[in-house]
Amino acid sequence: MSAPEGFPGTTKLFVRGALRRCPRCGSGHLFEHYFTIKEDCPRCGLHFEREHGYWVGALAWNIAIVMALFIVTFVVIMVLTVPDVPVGLSLLILVPIMLIGPIVFYPFSKTLWMALDYGFLQRISDST
Numbered sequence: 001m002s003a004p005e006g007f008p009g010t011t012k013l014f015v016r017g018a019l020r021r022c023p024r025c026g027s028g029h030l031f032e033h034y035f036t037i038k039e040d041c042p043r044c045g046l047h048f049e050r051e052h053g054y055w056v057g058a059l060a061w062n063i064a065i066v067m068a069l070f071i072v073t074f075v076v077i078m079v080l081t082v083p084d085v086p087v088g089l090s091l092l093i094l095v096p097i098m099l100i101g102p103i104v105f106y107p108f109s110k111t112l113w114m115a116l117d118y119g120f121l122q123r124i125s126d127s128t
């Protein structure tokens with residue numbers, strides 16, 4: 001099944017999400033501040049929060065990505081240092097990932113969630 005005309009395609013959608021851009025038109029400047037997203041896209045007018053509780057998906061993205069980063073880092077530390085694992089140094093690396101990671105990743109999780117949601121919406125509306 002090929003992408004419908006005008007649809008950015010799955011890869012492009014997720015690249016846009018990873019770059020904090022609008023999933024529909026690719027426009028940037030979606031955030032008023034680091035944590036505050038605008039209500040609509042400044043270029044195409046796409047309304048971001050479609051319903052109450054919409055950002056729960058972004059929360060799931062945030063948790064999943066930060067946990068993946070934690071697990072990969074943990075495994076790399078274990079593989080490189082077993083049997084003499086430096087516990088203090090490991091904590092010095094892993095704890096900040098879990099404390100600062102969700103804050104740093106916060107805006108990206110929103111745009112990645114919008115990309116996923118927009119991709120699903122497009123496919124559903126095209127199939128009906």
Ligand SMILES: [Zn+2]
Pocket residue numbers: 022023024025026027041042043044045046
């Ligand atoms: Zn847009």
